Amino acid sequence: MTPDSQNPAIALEGLSYAFGAGETAKQVLFDISLSLAPGEFAIMTGPSGSGKTTLLSLVGALRRPQSGKLNCIGHDLHGLEGAELEGYRQQLGFIFQLHNLFPALTAFQSVQMATDLHPEPGAEANDRIRALLTRLGLGERMDYRPHQLSGGQRQRVAIARALVHRPALVLADEPTAALDSENTQIVLQLLADLAHERGTTVLMVTQDSRVFESADRLINLVDGRLDSDVRRTD
Amino acid sequence: MSGIRRAVRFSFRLLLHERSRLVASIGGVTFALLLMLLQIGFRNALLDSALQLLRQVDADILVINKEKDPFLARNNMHKERLYQALSVQGVETASPLWIALLQWKNLDKETLHPIRVIGFRPDMPTFLIDAVREDAPKLKRIGTALLDARSRDSYGDLPDGIAQINRREIEIVGSFPLGTDFEVDGSLLVSDETFFELTRQSPKWIEIALLKLVPGTEPGPVLEELARILPGDVRAFTKAQLIDRDLAYWRTGTPISVILLVGVALGFAVGVVICYQILYTEVLDHLAEFATLKAMGYGDRYIQWVVISESVLLSVLGFVPSIVLGSAMLSLLGWSSGLPAGLTLADGANVGALALSMCTLAGLLALRKVRSLEPAELF
Numbered sequence: 001m002t003p004d005s006q007n008p009a010i011a012l013e014g015l016s017y018a019f020g021a022g023e024t025a026k027q028v029l030f031d032i033s034l035s036l037a038p039g040e041f042a043i044m045t046g047p048s049g050s051g052k053t054t055l056l057s058l059v060g061a062l063r064r065p066q067s068g069k070l071n072c073i074g075h076d077l078h079g080l081e082g083a084e085l086e087g088y089r090q091q092l093g094f095i096f097q098l099h100n101l102f103p104a105l106t107a108f109q110s111v112q113m114a115t116d117l118h119p120e121p122g123a124e125a126n127d128r129i130r131a132l133l134t135r136l137g138l139g140e141r142m143d144y145r146p147h148q149l150s151g152g153q154r155q156r157v158a159i160a161r162a163l164v165h166r167p168a169l170v171l172a173d174e175p176t177a178a179l180d181s182e183n184t185q186i187v188l189q190l191l192a193d194l195a196h197e198r199g200t201t202v203l204m205v206t207q208d209s210r211v212f213e214s215a216d217r218l219i220n221l222v223d224g225r226l227d228s229d230v231r232r233t234d
Numbered sequence: 235m236s237g238i239r240r241a242v243r244f245s246f247r248l249l250l251h252e253r254s255r256l257v258a259s260i261g262g263v264t265f266a267l268l269l270m271l272l273q274i275g276f277r278n279a280l281l282d283s284a285l286q287l288l289r290q291v292d293a294d295i296l297v298i299n300k301e302k303d304p305f306l307a308r309n310n311m312h313k314e315r316l317y318q319a320l321s322v323q324g325v326e327t328a329s330p331l332w333i334a335l336l337q338w339k340n341l342d343k344e345t346l347h348p349i350r351v352i353g354f355r356p357d358m359p360t361f362l363i364d365a366v367r368e369d370a371p372k373l374k375r376i377g378t379a380l381l382d383a384r385s386r387d388s389y390g391d392l393p394d395g396i397a398q399i400n401r402r403e404i405e406i407v408g409s410f411p412l413g414t415d416f417e418v419d420g421s422l423l424v425s426d427e428t429f430f431e432l433t434r435q436s437p438k439w440i441e442i443a444l445l446k447l448v449p450g451t452e453p454g455p456v457l458e459e460l461a462r463i464l465p466g467d468v469r470a471f472t473k474a475q476l477i478d479r480d481l482a483y484w485r486t487g488t489p490i491s492v493i494l495l496v497g498v499a500l501g502f503a504v505g506v507v508i509c510y511q512i513l514y515t516e517v518l519d520h521l522a523e524f525a526t527l528k529a530m531g532y533g534d535r536y537i538q539w540v541v542i543s544e545s546v547l548l549s550v551l552g553f554v555p556s557i558v559l560g561s562a563m564l565s566l567l568g569w570s571s572g573l574p575a576g577l578t579l580a581d582g583a584n585v586g587a588l589a590l591s592m593c594t595l596a597g598l599l600a601l602r603k604v605r606s607l608e609p610a611e612l613f
């Protein structure tokens with residue numbers, strides 16, 4: 001399966017983005033062209049402020065694109081609105097820099113918020129939640145609320161919430177920043193399995209050079225421009 | 235499970251999570267509802283007490299001074315009207331009623347208190363109250379009276395059964411249940427002769443004429459005939475008509491009932507503000523989390539259901555204690571004042587509906603914040 005043999009999962013062409021308007025406008029992304037194939041696991045790096053999070057939020061349809069082409073898993077993100085926008089977001093798994101868990105919800109209930117969006121008969125969803133939390137080392141803590149969990153455990157709950165519904169595209173913003181090396185490996189393995197076994201496209205931002213070897217692609221962003229795009233071959 | 239049911243489940247989890255905050259919230263909603271319930275209870279007391287005398291007279295048709303509005307206002311008429319009314323076909327009896335406001339002296343404290351003295355003919359059908367029908371013959375002896383058993387304590391005790399009214403001594407020979415109102419602390423029933431003795435009023439002037447019809451007579455034609463033969467200074471009504479007219483008067487025509495309505499509106503406004511504060515803080519404190527939900531693909535509709543469901547839950551949780559507290563406080567008031575202060579099932583339903591709309595309105599206001607929420611605010 002070569003990236004060019006079928007429709008790309010992410011296709012950016014000449015993408016630019018600026019915060020603000022007029023005199024005070026500050027351009028943070030410049031003419032970025034990039035294409036990820038289904039099942040590719042790409043890691044994006046770059047110095048702080050280079051625009052990585054901004055790029056992820058554009059791909060995740062959390063911001064409106066301004067100029068350039070932006071097509072993801074069959075959707076043109078220009079002018080995406082209402083039910084179509086919600087439907088697109090539901091097919092994504094977004095892991096944020098901040099975990100943003102509701103204090104009122106247990107780990108299980110937080111992850112359930114994701115499966116609730118994809119109703120399926122029977123208890124299959126709940127089984128999947130338990131299996132995933134267990135794989136992430138939270139089997140004993142499914143009924144704990146965020147205040148009873150460590151930072152790393154909360155981060156893993158948020159990761160489970162982003163992955164449990166088997167999204168077509170995973171966008172992860174420094175998902176392993178709060179994790180120790182053992183849990184980092186577990187999460188990376190999880191993402192790699194999703195990409196290689198289920199054909200999930202993964203775009204992950206990280207500064208952690210220890211994890212580069214898991215990726216098929218290494219993309220480097222500097223000052224809002226694509227600096228390098230290396231396909232790794234084992 | 236449908237989307238709405240999931241939203242409801244989620245809202246319960248949110249609301250029930252912080253117990254101390256929940257208790258404070260329920261307290262606030264209860265307080266606002268209690269305000270409304272008490273105003274409604276007072277209003278009921280006003281309506282019921284103002285109408286209790288009219289409800290207890292034994293009459294199919296009443297002839298009164300045309301200026302007399304409400305029923306408890308004092309406008310008398312010439313006694314001649316009684317006989318004119320009696321001459322109409324279908325009228326079986328016509329009983330006069332005299333009413334005066336006098337001063338009752340509390341013999342312990344030497345203080346004066348207003349009392350409504352009602353004169354009637356003991357041998358004529360006048361009241362529907364059993365105790366009065368039984369004891370009426372006792373009143374034929376001049377200087378005797380029946381005292382309202384629900385009179386306020388302000389009248390004091392009567393160790394030897396002799397009361398002082400307008401400096402005259404009156405022997406209390408029995409009692410009957412009526413109740414106080416906003417004008418007097420109680421009522422006294424006396425015979426016509428005792429009434430003239432006490433008040434020095436002329437027998438030529440009566441307050442009300444109570445007509446009983448021959449059984450089976452339709453009131454309509456009798457009313458028409460009365461209107462035709464009676465001079466323009468009086469008017470005839472069926473008892474039901476007068477009750478309706480009085481209800482309308484007390485409901486809308488009086489400053490006090492308007493004040494009580496304003497009280498209900500105020501309680502509602504207080505409730506909306508309290509509910510809004512609760513729901514708005516709830517949303518504001520979890521702005522990033524709600525934004526995350528939107529990033530996950532949850533729509534505004536879902537978050538609306540969550541907040542609306544929280545408001546409904548709040549209104550229900552506040553409603554129950556407010557009804558319990560409100561009924562208890564009103565019966566305490568009724569017991570201590572003699573006013574018939576209470577709540578009907580319809581009042582409960584009305585306040586329930588008010589609670590629901592109060593919280594929903596607050597929820598809708600709080601939602602304006604969510605609608606402007608952009609998931610990009612997460613960064």
Ligand SMILES: Nc1ncnc2c1ncn2[C@@H]1O[C@H](COP(=O)(O)OP(=O)(O)OP(=O)(O)O)[C@@H](O)[C@H]1O
Nearest residue numbers: 019026028046047048049050051052053054055613
């Ligand atoms: N909401 C915003 N309004 C204005 N400028 C912004 C906004 N968000 C980000 N920026 C600016 O855009 C640039 C890129 O920010 P971005 O968050 O995408 O960088 P990043 O590569 O994710 O950095 P980091 O590694 O520190 O997370 C930065 O200069 C930042 O100051």
Ligand SMILES: [Mg+2]
Nearest residue numbers: 052053054173
């Ligand atoms: Mg960033």
